[in-house]
Amino acid sequence: MNFKRPRGTADILPEDQPYWAHVYATANKVATQFGYRRIDTPTFEYTNLFQRGVGDETDIVQKEMYSFEDHGGDNITLRPEGTASVCRAYIENGLDNEPQPVRMFYMAPMFRYERPQAGRVRQHHQFGCEAIGDPNPQVDAEVIELGWKYISDLGIKNVTLRLNSLGDPEGRFDYISDLDKYFTEHANELPKLDRDRLKRAPLRVLDSKAIETRALAEAAPKSVDYIGGETKEHWDILLSLLDNLKSVYQDFDYNIDHRLVRGLDYYNRTVFEYEPVDAGGQGTLLAGGRYDPLIGIIGGQETPAIGFGSGIERMILEIKKQEVLVGTPAGPDVVIVALGGAGAAAANLATSLRAANVATVLAPSRSMKAQMRYANKQNASNVVILGDREVESGVASVKSLSQGGEQTEVALDANAIAAHVRSVGDR
């Protein structure tokens, strides 16, 4: 019987780690530049947090959660997204007593029971940012800028920003009812799939992939025409702030997309999405929006907030597609090739070299040729050759693989070898 990894999960092998390191490092750097601080929340939560926070009617809650009852009878769910947990932590730890807004970011695995396909798996990882406690559109612009800088610092090009305002819950009622009316009038022009959708979630008809529907959606009532007062002002200010960004980031631009809606219940006002211009099915790299209602929904004081989530696997797919160079990890500074009875001396030398902070690996005890090949495959900078001769004379041969094979006699002493290796340098 062979064991296999569960469906929709992945082993991230050593050869792939440079991509992950690049993404983690960039995310960490950019978030820090914007004053966001890292938060880690548990991998699982009580199920009702997501039922309430994400929304009972959403697909995520309806059919995608990894839920189970633990031994004490509590209902537990592996987190399907990050925002609800961060907000729970904000309330639970009294972060509303810190200066507002509280800026936080996370990098963590998410779990959803779905059929895997390109860009979609059951365990995926997200980098997310949340700015909690400030209603000002300046924060909306900040989060959008952060997302832009993250993507461009990763080295990804040709990404577009789609933007929309969903308005506020009160005003949205009129909008949805007009939208419903509009699509119902054209119901006979809609494919069956979208007629069903119309009954379930009229907003979602807008972002249908069916070409017939798309044409209708273009002419449908627009959410931004239904916002007024403070909400409209918020939107207008946001747009002017985004226009300002263009002068700093030459490639930055945004497209107002009236068809952009959200699957989770907690969003209001600003929603946005970054996606490659040539994106296929599951192309969204980063998506977010304002979720002013959420903290109230899960039991906190009404607190405005905005944030985004970004799929790391999708980002890496795009990095590979665009052939972004992510660098390769260096090999060890030293591989020790031991011959004859020098095994014990080699092991001692390895320990001393590591104590001197020289990255050192012992070659497997095989023939010299095999050990040399091994050192080469490890991408070692240097080989220290240690046989009975060297142990007796107290002088080791140090060969610099990276410097074309130049060989030097060095006293058989960790500090001397360390000094030599450093002076030779690598590549």
Place this chain on the structure above:
RNA sequence: GUGGGCGUAGUGUAGAGGUUAACACGCUAGGUUGUGGCCCUGGAGGCGAGGGUUCAAUUCCCUCCGCUCACCCCA
């Protein structure tokens, strides 16, 4: 949940109803004294599982399992 495609060494591929299933990369052992890469030679390792058709199935058929792509939905 629905629909399409595909399952041959670790990876990528070739193959044919009939002897020992091929090639490349990778792994491993060597190429006369204790020196890597390039080159050369050898070795290990495989037809997803079960059933059916047939004298004979890895090849044809069915079922299952797995992978993959798309829809739904989403990062």
